Amino acid sequence: MDRNKLGKWLQSPGKMGQKYSLHALYFCTGCGIIEIPPTITARWDAERFGVIPVATPRQANLFLITGYVSVKTLRPIIRSYEQMPEPKFTVGFGSCPINGGMYWDSYNTIKHLDKYIPIDGWIAGCMPRPEAVFVAVTHLWTLIDKGMADGYKKYREDYHYYRENQEKILGKLEWPPLFSSKKM
Amino acid sequence: MVMNTILEIIIIILLAAIIGLFFLGLSRKIMARIHWRYGPPIAQPVIDIIKLFNQTSMSHGKLFNFGIIFSLSGSVVVLLFLPLGEMCPLSSSGGLLVILYCMLIAPLGLALSGGEAANPITSIGISRKFLLAFGYELPLLLILLTVMTHFNTISIVDIVNMQLQTGWSFQHLPLLLSGIAYILILPAILDLRPFELIQAPQEISSGPMIEYGGKFLALATIQHAFNVFISLSLFTNLFLGGAENPGYFFLKMLIVFIILLFVNAVTPRFRIEQAIKFLWRWPALLAFAGLIIVSVTG
Helix, strand or coil: CCCCCHHHHHHCHHHHHHHHCEEEEEEECCCCCCCHHHHHCCCCCHHHHCEEECCCHHHCCEEEEECCCEHHHHHHHHHHHHHCCCCCEEEEECCHHHHCHHHCCCCCECCCHHHCCCCCEEECCCCCCCHHHHHHHHHHHHHHHHCCCCHHHHHHHCHHHHHHHHHHHHCCCCCCCCCCCCCC | CHHHHHHHHHHHHHHHHHHHHHHHHHHHHHHHHHCCCCCCCCCHHHHHHHHHHCCCCCCCCHHHHHHHHHHHHHHHHHHHHCCECCECCCCCCCCHHHHHHHCCHHHHHHHHHHHHCCCHHHHHHHHHHHHHHHHHHHHHHHHHHHHHHHHCCCCHHHHHHHHHHHCCHHHCHHHHHHHHHHHHHHHHHHCCHHHCCCCCHHHHCCHHHHHCCCHHHHHHHHHHHHHHHHHHHHHHHHHCCCCCCHHHHHHHHHHHHHHHHHHHHHCCCCCHHHHHHHHHHHHHHHHHHHHHHHHHHC
16 A cells, blocks of 8 residues: 555556546446445444445546345446546446346346446456455456456447447337447 | 735635544444454545546536535635634634525535435435524524624634733633534534434435535545635634644544544434524533523623
8 A cells, every 4th residue: 555655646646546546436236235234334434445435426536346136236236327527437246237236137237247238347247245345346456557457448449349238138228329439 | 914814814814624524434444343344544524535536527507506606605705704723814804694695605615516416315415404494594604693792703813812912711610611612513513423414325325415526526625625624623723722833733633523523433413403493402511501691791
């Protein structure tokens, strides 16, 4: 943890600020709501890493999607993601957002979440232990340092790809395209 | 002379921002230690503000931008009327009456700005904010009236100077009642736990702050830091005798703030009607008793 190195703060304050102040928006629609409260309260205090939960997407820059994503919850996930200010980082928690997990043959579950919004990192497991959140956070720091956590840039560049996938599964979306990106 | 005043103004604003943010960071650390957690570093609010200024931010209209600046400048104006040790750039004019008027500008600005966002939860938060302000303004007015009647002046600098000769106001009986009343309404002014019903993240998703992000949230945080500084500094000046040097002054503020944090850590949240009932009963009653004793004994 290089939080106390003043030289780095003077060199790139924006990057260091984004690293050590991750305001997390937890999207606990499926499972995973049991694992999140211990991480943010007294047992595994996430606040010492600068991670605190916020109640609204406007204030958040870390989006944590825990558990399976059903077709119905995909719409609020997309809207919340688009409301977050850039730079924003997304982490899929649990094996269900990765490839469907135990719902691999369900008719009503999204199998690959990264087709619909860009994901910067995954935490595998069913369910992962709360410590895994901290492994993910420290790994995310490395990615931010190297400039590799650029999901929000990808969303800007390849918006037509994500929008196409979203419309394929949700039908017509009621909001206009966010970015005017050229077709392939 | 003019240069001196300008320098004092700049120093006071910077000091207030630094001390306010330090208090916010300290509050998070102390709350964490009470919960048996390690807690964030004390500079965490500063880190948050650096991050927020480096984010894209979404504006909701002209009034949204204007309101937040309005509220911030309202807080800055109040700062200049409060003596900080020997420093008080605008001491010769107004005094307590101006402070009483200008203290309402900050919530008004936030309400204007939040109202422009047109989120239904924002309007719940704003209505709670004004109801709570309605609740604590009555005791606050009675307290300030008591102090002004007791010292027979409206100048806050004169009040501090008189306390240097006769001892803290806390030592005299009628003002002791007002001081206790002020401590009881301080959590409502500072948005601390028994009265933390404006933001209430679990209930109304941080209320008026719900549409703020990026630099707007950063400005709102700085305004909150100013608010913490103003209300604690007003209490220290009126009841704890002010101080000759700023260091001693900040120590007094810190002790009052830590006592409030201990209450904050162990109490749940009032509902709005319970809060109004409490504020208009006990602090108002104590302040009113103090006012009657002061005006009878002269």
